[in-house]
Amino acid sequence: xxxxLDIKGLDKFFxxxxxxxxxxxxLPEFGIYGLIGPNGAGKTTIFNTITxxxxxxxxxxxxxxxxxxxxxxFQVANLGVGRTFQNIRLFTQLSVAENVFIACQSDADYNLLxxxxxxxxxxxxxxxxxxxxxxxxxxxxxxxVAEAKAGSLPYGHQRKLEIARALALNPRLLLLDEPxxxxxxxxxxxLVDFIFRLHAEFKLSILMIEHHMDVVMKLCQHITVxxxxxxxxxxxxxxxxxxxxxxxxxxxxxEQPC
Amino acid sequence: xxxxxxxxxxxxxxxIIAVLGVSILTGFTRVFSFGNAGFMAIGAYVxxxxxxxxxxxxxxxxxxxxAVAGAISWLLGKLTLGLRGDYFLIATLGFGECVRVxxxxxxxxxxxxxGMPGIPAKTTLPxxxxxxxxxxxxxxxxxxxRYGRNLMAIREQGMAAEAVGIxxxxxxxxAFVVSAIYAGWSGALYAHYLTFIAPNMFxxxxxxxxxxxxxIGGLGSLTGSVISTVLLTVLPEVLRAASTYRMLFYGxxxxxIITVRPAGLMGYREFSLAPLHRALDRWRARRLAAGxxxxx
Numbered sequence: 001x002x003x004x005l006d007i008k009g010l011d012k013f014f015x016x017x018x019x020x021x022x023x024x025x026x027l028p029e030f031g032i033y034g035l036i037g038p039n040g041a042g043k044t045t046i047f048n049t050i051t052x053x054x055x056x057x058x059x060x061x062x063x064x065x066x067x068x069x070x071x072x073x074f075q076v077a078n079l080g081v082g083r084t085f086q087n088i089r090l091f092t093q094l095s096v097a098e099n100v101f102i103a104c105q106s107d108a109d110y111n112l113l114x115x116x117x118x119x120x121x122x123x124x125x126x127x128x129x130x131x132x133x134x135x136x137x138x139x140x141x142x143x144x145v146a147e148a149k150a151g152s153l154p155y156g157h158q159r160k161l162e163i164a165r166a167l168a169l170n171p172r173l174l175l176l177d178e179p180x181x182x183x184x185x186x187x188x189x190x191l192v193d194f195i196f197r198l199h200a201e202f203k204l205s206i207l208m209i210e211h212h213m214d215v216v217m218k219l220c221q222h223i224t225v226x227x228x229x230x231x232x233x234x235x236x237x238x239x240x241x242x243x244x245x246x247x248x249x250x251x252x253x254x255e256q257p258c
Numbered sequence: 259x260x261x262x263x264x265x266x267x268x269x270x271x272x273x274i275i276a277v278l279g280v281s282i283l284t285g286f287t288r289v290f291s292f293g294n295a296g297f298m299a300i301g302a303y304v305x306x307x308x309x310x311x312x313x314x315x316x317x318x319x320x321x322x323x324x325a326v327a328g329a330i331s332w333l334l335g336k337l338t339l340g341l342r343g344d345y346f347l348i349a350t351l352g353f354g355e356c357v358r359v360x361x362x363x364x365x366x367x368x369x370x371x372x373g374m375p376g377i378p379a380k381t382t383l384p385x386x387x388x389x390x391x392x393x394x395x396x397x398x399x400x401x402x403x404r405y406g407r408n409l410m411a412i413r414e415q416g417m418a419a420e421a422v423g424i425x426x427x428x429x430x431x432x433a434f435v436v437s438a439i440y441a442g443w444s445g446a447l448y449a450h451y452l453t454f455i456a457p458n459m460f461x462x463x464x465x466x467x468x469x470x471x472x473x474i475g476g477l478g479s480l481t482g483s484v485i486s487t488v489l490l491t492v493l494p495e496v497l498r499a500a501s502t503y504r505m506l507f508y509g510x511x512x513x514x515i516i517t518v519r520p521a522g523l524m525g526y527r528e529f530s531l532a533p534l535h536r537a538l539d540r541w542r543a544r545r546l547a548a549g550x551x552x553x554x
Contacts, residue, residue, distance in 0.1 A: 015436075034322035051421065083421050091414035102411045103422040108404040115403035116396055126403070169422055 002064075004029045004173055004205045005050075008054055010059035012042075012049050019045045021229045023059070025207075027173070032199060032206045034220035036213075036240075038249060041226040043209040044086055047175050050203075050207075051083055052076040063173065082171030084162040086178050086209070092151030096142055096161055099150050100133040103168035107132065133168060140164040155182055167202060174198075176208040180215045192218045217241075225249065264383050270491045271386035272447045273471070274484055275393045277438025280468045281475070281483035282397060287408060287433040288477070290467045291342065293334075293350030294441045296357035297327040299460035301442025302449035303361060303368055306377045308448065316380040320389075321447040326440025328435050333433040354465050361457040373456030383453035389447060392497040393440065397480055400436065409433050410478070441468075463505065470508050474515055476522025486523055 005027040012020040020042045027033050035043045048054045050061055052073040063069040068076055077083075077195060091099050106127055115121040137143050140160045145153060150161060166174060178197070180188040192215055199206060212218045216223060217237045224234040225246050233243040240246055259267075283289050302324035310318040311519055338349040362371045369375070400406055408429050411419040419426055449455045467490075475486030494504050515522060 001489045020439070053417070072425070074423050077421055077423035084423075085418070089415045089418040089421075091411055091418065093414055094410060098410075099409070102407045102419075102424075105404045105408055110404070112400075112405060115398050115405055118399060122403075129404075165418075165422060198326045256501075 002029055003027060003062075004031075004064055005207065006060075006062040006065075007046075007050070007175075008060050008062075010046070010049065010061065011057040012045055012054055018047065018229045020056075020226075023224075023229075023231055025224055025227070025234075027205055027207055030203065030205055031222070032195075032208070032220050033224040034216045035207065035209045035226060036211070036216055036223060037226035037232075039230070042229040044177060045225055045229075046208075046226075047083060047177055047209065048075070050175065051081060077169055078116045080170065080172040081175065082173070083175040084159070084166055084177055084182070085181065088095075088155075088158050088162055090150040090158060090161060090165075092149070094150060095147050096150050097133060097137060097146040098151065099161055100136050100164050100168050101130060103165040104129040104133050106169060114242045136164045136167055139167075148213030156187060164200070167198075172203075172205060173208045174204045176206060178209055178211060179210040180210055183212070185214075188212050188215050191215065207220055264493030266492065266495055268383060268386045268451055269434075270488055271390040272381075272451065273446050273491050274390050275447065275486045276444035276468055277475075277483050277487045278393055278397045278439050278480065279437035281472045282401065282409070282440075282479060283433045283437035284469060284472050285475075285477040285479065285483065286401060286413060287409040287430060287432055288377075289339075289433060290347045290426055290469065291350040291437065291461065292347055292469065292484065293352075293354035293357075293432070294437060294468050295460040295462070295464035296350075296354035297331060297438040297441035298445035298448065298464065299361060299457065300327045300330060301445030301446075302455045302460070303374070305446035305510060306374055306449045306455060307367070308375065309378055309380070310374075310393060312523045316378075316385070316450065320443060323446035324439045324442040324526050327445070328439040331430065331435045335434040339434060340431045351462065351465075353461060355462075358457045360458055362444075368457075371457060373454055375454045377449050377455065379450065379453045381447045384416070386447060386451075389443065393443065394480070394484070397440075400532045405429070406552075407431065413478070467508065470512055474511055474522060476524035476527075479522065479524035480526045482522050482524030 003024070003026045004143060007023060007025050010020055010023040016077065023046060025033065037043055045054065049056050050068065052068065052071045052075065058068055063079055063081065066079065068079070091092060094102070096133060107127065110120060110125050114122045134143070137146050140163065141162060144166060145157060150158070153161065163176070164180070180191050195206070196219070198204060205237065208219070208258050220237060223237055223240045225232050225240060225243070227249040232238055232245045232249055264503065280291070283291055304326045305319040305323035308314040308322045309316070314322065335354055338346055341349060361368045364370070408419065408424045411422070411424055412426050412429055415427055445460070447485055471486050471490050472483050474490070475482030475484070519525070
């Protein structure tokens with residue numbers, strides 16, 4: 001199986017702080033991989049480095065063999081990397097429909113002249129984008145609230161809207177940053193089914209950060225555990241749960257009797 | 259219509275065009291510029307020189323002014339739009355003053371601080387009307403396309419805009435160039451209306467006035483910008499006696515708007531007949547219901 005995302009020896013230092021050290025992962029096409037670790041372990045920094053928000057101190061990030069290091073965030077997005085944000089970043093003053101409609105912009109095949117004069121099939125092309133965004137809204141179950149302001153949605157809907165917006169890019173790789181944050185047991189079980197459906201329907205490879213262990217264990221074929229920027233374990237969910245290093249990072253070490 | 263009334267309408271039209279540009283830049287992209295009077299000056303001087311020296315036709319003179327303003331804004335945007343918002347604002351402020359001073363120093367070409375008289379009076383009411391209709395139509399089409407939506411995405415959430423593949427630096431430059439082209443258009447009409455231009459007509463006050471007009475009308479609403487331009491052009495004329503206090507009035511209005519109604523007069527909304535249609539539909543439905551209900 002070929003890797004869609006191949007990260008080798010990734011380092012990111014902020015001055016003296018080593019946020020990520022020697023991180024590597026090889027995400028196969030159509031795989032679902034997870035990143036876990038305590039707060040401040042460097043998980044979101046890895047996402048921000050993949051998507052070009054940060055420039056890594058060292059290492060390489062390849063998407064289907066193409067180097068992503070040095071690319072601008074919008075270029076990474078246009079190569080087929082969709083993402084959601086841990087602290088939700090929607091276009092809050094705009095409607096739910098507009099949020100997705102905007103994200104369809106890479107499909108727009110008219111130029112400035114076409115937009116200004118409305119000639120050259122502009123209306124039909126816009127209608128196609130509109131249709132696509134409505135399909136995505138419907139798929140995410142957001143049709144009912146399509147005209148509501150994105151900022152006024154309840155939390156769970158906002159997370160779904162972020163996913164819908166990421167899907168509008170036609171991504172091959174989807175980076176989910178804590179999709180289950182703030183969800184209760186029922187909601188996160190629903191989320192697991194939902195992500196499986198997305199994965200199949202849109203033929204996605206997924207890399208996700210998540211704290212809910214039940215979600216990660218059910219979804220991910222492979223998990224990397226980070227602590228203070230270091231990879232302390234990686235393997236299948238079953239291997240991870242037995243790893244003494246992981247247990248120590250999450251639960252602490254048993255006091256040695258003195 | 260008296261020439262006085264015609265004059266006010268022409269001035270409203272000229273201001274609307276400059277304000278539309280600032281509306282796209284500030285209202286829709288949330289990039290603040292205090293240099294747009296500088297682009298008006300460039301449009302005014304370039305078109306006036308084309309008319310006086312080259313005897314160019316009016317349309318060519320206007321297009322020349324717009325093109326030069328657009329080209330200079332593109333260069334300035336490339337240099338300065340990488341700066342954070344407030345630094346960019348200061349850069350444009352400096353640019354506007356530079357342009358004004360430059361036109362004062364270029365005495366042999368521009369007549370310096372004394373100004374430039376004898377520009378042919380070609381800005382008639384029909385010319386302004388056509389310009390305004392065209393300017394509104396183009397701005398509307400621009401905003402209701404991928405281009406305008408991308409600008410709004412940048413306004414709302416820059417990082418998310420990048421994450422959906424929008425080249426934010428490119429689109430900010432585009433918004434800046436569009437605003438400068440509109441300012442150049444407005445300046446060209448202004449020069450050919452007054453038949454006389456001087457550098458101090460395009461000072462910082464003028465730039466501030468453009469931004470204030472957009473803020474009062476509502477950031478993110480073309481309709482608001484147009485309404486607010488009409489109000490702010492007509493009010494000083496109606497209250498002639500108080501016109502000395504114009505800038506004072508602007509200041510108070512902005513403070514009031516920001517504290518009481520930060521969204522401005524229109525606040526993201528555009529004028530549309532949709533609510534009227536909906537009301538009409540409801541009324542029809544009620545009548546229909548009443549009609550069927552009355553039947554035994």
